[in-house]
Amino acid sequence: MFEVLKVDHIGIAVKDLEQAKKFYTEVLGMKAMGEEVVEQQKVKVCFIPSGDSEVELLESTAPDGPIAKFIEKNGEGIQHIALRVDNIENALADLKEKGVRLIDEKPRYGAGGASIAFVHPKATGGILLELSERK
Numbered sequence: 001m002f003e004v005l006k007v008d009h010i011g012i013a014v015k016d017l018e019q020a021k022k023f024y025t026e027v028l029g030m031k032a033m034g035e036e037v038v039e040q041q042k043v044k045v046c047f048i049p050s051g052d053s054e055v056e057l058l059e060s061t062a063p064d065g066p067i068a069k070f071i072e073k074n075g076e077g078i079q080h081i082a083l084r085v086d087n088i089e090n091a092l093a094d095l096k097e098k099g100v101r102l103i104d105e106k107p108r109y110g111a112g113g114a115s116i117a118f119v120h121p122k123a124t125g126g127i128l129l130e131l132s133e134r135k
């Protein structure tokens with residue numbers, strides 16, 4: 001059993017994190033949190049909270065990383081949507097049982113210490129879906 005709790009964040013692929021951040025902070029007047037490099041995903045990220053959810057800006061740290069590949073193919077823009085779940089182990093077991101195509105069968109390290117796993121866009125109607133649990 002698991003439950004989806006909320007939209008955790010919207011992941012936006014950008015070429016230049018500093019530059020992209022300015023739109024949210026200077027134009028929209030939002031407050032950016034600190035940056036973090038997540039080596040496993042080959043990204044540098046910055047979260048910008050909005051109410052109970054966040055915008056996640058992602059800049060690639062390597063030319064073969066998922067964000068670099070996404071931008072090469074599609075240009076900058078929304079790369080994934082993350083839903084917060086109450087129990088990611090249960091969620092993955094449940095989706096697997098339902099035959100849903102998973103990218104990660106086991107939780108991986110996510111920014112800020114979250115446990116995350118990705119579901120393939122072919123299984124969701126075209127959206128790369130991140131599941132995220134925070135203890």
Ligand SMILES: C[C@@H](C(=O)O)C(=O)SCCNC(=O)CCNC(=O)[C@H](O)C(C)(C)COP(=O)(O)OP(=O)(O)OC[C@H]1O[C@@H](n2cnc3c(N)ncnc32)[C@H](O)[C@@H]1OP(=O)(O)O
Pocket residue numbers: 011038041043045056058066067069070073078079080082103109110111112114116118120121122126127128130
């Ligand atoms: C730090 C962390 C956090 O929040 O804590 C993060 O967010 S890390 C965020 C960055 N990390 C990740 O994205 C990790 C998970 N992503 C991946 O494993 C990969 O990017 C895949 C999603 C499997 C795509 O891989 P790759 O680009 O090699 O595959 P591909 O180009 O052959 O794409 C296969 C099909 O999926 C589609 N496709 C690919 N990426 C997509 C995306 N982001 N959104 C929607 N559709 C997408 C392609 O158009 C293609 O469809 P057609 O066949 O119809 O043309």
Ligand SMILES: [Co+2]
Pocket residue numbers: 009011056080082130
């Ligand atoms: Co994310």
